[in-house]
Amino acid sequence: MIRGLWDRETVALLLLAALLPMALTWLWFGGVAALGRLALALVISGGWHLVFMLARAQPPSLSGALAALAVAMLAPEDLGLVRLVLGISFGAVFGELVFGGWGRNVVHPATVMLAFLGFGFPAFPWPDLDLPVVWAALPAALIGIAAGVMPLGVIGGAVLAGGLALALGVPGAALWPAAAVVLVLLVADPVTSAHTPLGRWLNGALYAGLLALFALHWADAAPVQMAVAAALLAALAAPALDEAALALWSARRRRRHGF
């Protein structure tokens, strides 16, 4: 009879609140240029949400702001207006809105935007993240986990597997700042990461494992580029990981109960 508050927009608001420390630190260090990029991303992303509301009666969501923040922070630099608009439009539409909006998408729209920009315009340099911004990912992750909107398993799996890779001697010193920011912004998205407990740990571990692989065998790639590619592959693998986790759960249940 009574109703809770955990609908889609509450989760989006809490995610925005969790990312706020990182966003503010990034704006502080990025100055007017960062603010301009964020405003542009917000306007384009919001515009597409509006178009889909008018054309397809899909309610707009605050998730557009999450994607806009991620793409503003991580997009290659000096792209120019047209390329940026093209990339953000592609990601917002084909990453999220054509599936029916946030909650029904397969890959984080910002991952699609960044992958599109990275593959489409490889000549432009990827950004270097300031260390304070990277450290601000820590409170962001903690708030997200405490509020229950970021999956603990994904972050835990990534940290454990990443730590193991570093302990085994994988050269990750230059990679970890970008990896941490991408983990919080793109990989720990509740919708596109795995949703079973085991699947989440595997999803986080897969992200870190892919990063380790890229660190070892992908020469001449920027850290953010590697992290975005790993995030994309990890999100695409998430349903398979969930399927595997559920198959394991069913098998255990069958052994225990006989069916």
Add this chain to the structure above:
Amino acid sequence: MGFLARHTGLAPVVPTPPAVAESVRPTEEAALTPPGRADLRVEMLVEEGAPVAEGAPVARLREAPEVVLVAPMPARVGRITLRPGRKLTEIVLFREAGGDSVTHALPQTGEPGALRALMQVSGFWTRLRQRPFGVWPGPEDRPAAIAVMAADTRPHAPDPAAALAGAEEDFARGCHALAGLTEGPLLVCAPAPLPGLTGVRHVPVGPRHPQGLAGICLHRSFPARPEHPVWDIAAEDVVHLGRLLATGSLPQTRRVTVSGAALTETRTVICQIGADLRGLTYGATRPGPHRLISGSALDGHPARWLAPWHRQVTVLPEAAPVKARHWFLSALTSSARPRPVIPTAALDQSGGSALPVMALLRALSVGDDETAVALGALSLVEEDLALLDYVVGGAPAPGALLRACLDRVAAEAGA
């Protein structure tokens, strides 16, 4: 059950005023109603205006004439409302003070058939619930297991331990009788093993909701299937069964908590089964419009009478009428229903660590019955997903989706 599994679940805050001491409060009217939305075809055994003793049969089921509905108090039959096809809507009874109580002859032999017949003729049978599908068991059904619920984690639910206090002997006798109905185990779901019970399997129950629901306990420890049905029953009713076997008379009372924000006091009352909710809340409601709900704030429904299996009454202030949105905005945003559900920690906890919540919710919302059954939907009824319903804000209404799925599976199994 590990520490983590034991402490999963949520503790939703449902405001209620301070509690007062327990009291015996039979209401002047009571009614016999069908469980849930079931179409219950009945054959009346009394007419309007006829006097009936406590425990006397009032109607019997058409498909199973052995199973009778009995009067929960000495009364006069006030009104019988049947829909076309003799489908029961309600049988209203007016209490008459000083009436008789029916005493049954006890079976002399320990034969299970005689015991079963006594349970059916005394009205005890309708206190059982069969899973899958959440229905009254058929007269000849044999369950694969029976779960006795000596725990309830719904907000402001009556403590089953209070019903067991001082009645351990009756409870043990009732458990022994129930164990004779099944070839499988008798599961006693309680926070800690109950003393003095032999031959039962203890199922530990954590302190948070929804761990104290029969569906969650069964999903974890003994899943139900159509060919292996599982029955569940509240511990208080098992005590009553024990008393029936000792005295020949089945107590027709129930410990019920009356709580909610629209009250001036939270009551624990002992009333008859099918009690009038207005009688139970009389003198304790705050001024202003309010809603009377049979069941807890999470899984209840607006009602006039205490529904079968319910042990809680909730009184909530009437919500302010929702202002209609402009038709244009409504048209622009309303087609994307049911709204997508975002997996959060609250959603995971609402399955009490027993259910793969998100997978089940996705299977239910796309109508994938096969996957839902594989994930354990047959052990559940609507009340087991009520917390999930609360967490996701009622869209896409997991309880209703589960009922639709169970109805389809039942139709298929019956075909």
